[in-house]
Amino acid sequence: MDRALEDEFEAFVRGSYTRLLRLAYLLCGDAGHAEDAVQVTLAKTALAWPRLTRSDGVDRYVRRALINTVIAKRRRRWWSETPTHDVDHADSWDEFGRLDERDALRRALAGLPARQRAAVVLRYYEDLSEAQAAEVLGCSVGNVKSLTARGLQRLREIHRPPGIRELSNAATTNAGEA
């Protein structure tokens, strides 16, 4: 990489690191692994940087690389999330209610298969259109629709009692799902 491109890449890293960290965390559910995934993604991006000239191309590439990194790691069971704790004790613990809502969502996300989780996060956190999400996930718009619908359905089941039992089951079966 020549000096100008290096400066450009460094500026990109400074500007996007925290944003990518948030996205990676929603995709994988662990702060440490999110940092690792962002690091790997940025290393891949550095290699591809000279040919990533337009900003929309960069965003698409980086999102795709990050999701592939997280999903590939999950497939290899690089780590496994084990959301086995009770998720509905929030009501009896009012002062930490908001904390537990977050906890419940984290655990519910952990129960989703990787691509369903990615579809939900891309659509409702990144606010991508179905077409944009399809491009990032490398699948059809129809596929995004069904991944999102199934993901939301499952979140709905998991997020509320009596979905707790399903959450535990989901955690043991989510590794190979596409």
Place this chain on the structure above:
Amino acid sequence: MTVDDMSELRGRLATLAEEAVPTAGYAEVRQRAGRLRRRRVAALASSALVVALGIGVAGHGALPGLGGGNDTALGALPAGDPGRLASCPARKLPLPTGVRSVLVNAADPTGRYVVGDTTEPDASGGRLPAHPILWDRGVPRLIAGASGSAVAVNSHGVVVGENTGTNTSLPIPLSGSAWIFQNGKVSALAPPAGYTSAFVSGLNDGGDVVGYVSGKNSPLTVPVVWKAGGPARVLAVPGSLDSVLLRGIADDGTIVGDVSRVGGNVVYTWDERGNARMLPAPAGYPGGDASTAINGSWVAGYARKEPAGDQTAVRWNLLTGAVTAYPGMAVFAQINAKGVAVAQVVGPDGKGHEADLADGGRVISLPAATKGTAVAMSVNDDNSAVAGYFYVHGTEVGTPVVWSCRD
């Protein structure tokens, strides 16, 4: 799901995502901590998260403690008992001329040598390039000809370090160069052919260095060993592993490092002949573990109950196979030849708030900083001195200190 549900989901996802970002105060320390950030970023980021979630463990559980400033300890305890350090005041190490702020990174096993680097603001609010410092019996010198951070020092005054530039926005820098200072001269620790960047993490008394390299065709890190005076050699790793970070090398050549593999990160050691051995996770902490240091037959590090969950500092005894968890301590930064480990305790504000030692089942709290946060980095092998620094949030000034009862 209704439109309102969708809007709520968006809001909740945005709130949850913020957990990935360290608190502002903690980000300050991380940005200024050079290699410490890389060495312990996962551990400390996770412990900050644990605290933020209110599921951290306050205090030291059932472990008996020796409070800082306990004036009965010194007289009652024999020489060599680390409990004496609870009564030893922190003394400031002098700074080289013109230097205002420093972070200490390591000390040698005798405590004679301490290394750190400058952390000075520039005119625009950024940081000036770091410069390595070596103290010999408390006398500082800037290591001429080297730049960046001094990472480790041995009892012969040999120092290894690395320069990763001033881009501190990443937990692991994208490029860097490693160096070694010995016999008064600085020379490069070059990566093997095909790699462009080199980073160091450990040094033993014989001058062997461990670290990792990366390059254009290998964006992931590759573990390497520089045997004393020799070229870099890539360390063979078990199985088809995609990421290995070496953390330290003992005087007998045993290397410790963290390996990503099925079921989470695990700690491995490699003996002189390259035989790999996986260290067991402590009972109740199957969520992955990592090392930070090796000394003699001891390895220090941390383990997690689950990947996003509670975390404990851990000590492994390589001779007996014993593994001990220290709930209430997030991570050990270093361990001495007697198995006494240096701990960082993260407070509810996400900042470290006291410097502790773990000695078997006992916790020794070092006298606190008069101002700011006390950070201990290294305890010497005869338990007579601890090197570290005080860090004041806001002014962002680091002051090098040694806790010692020696004159």
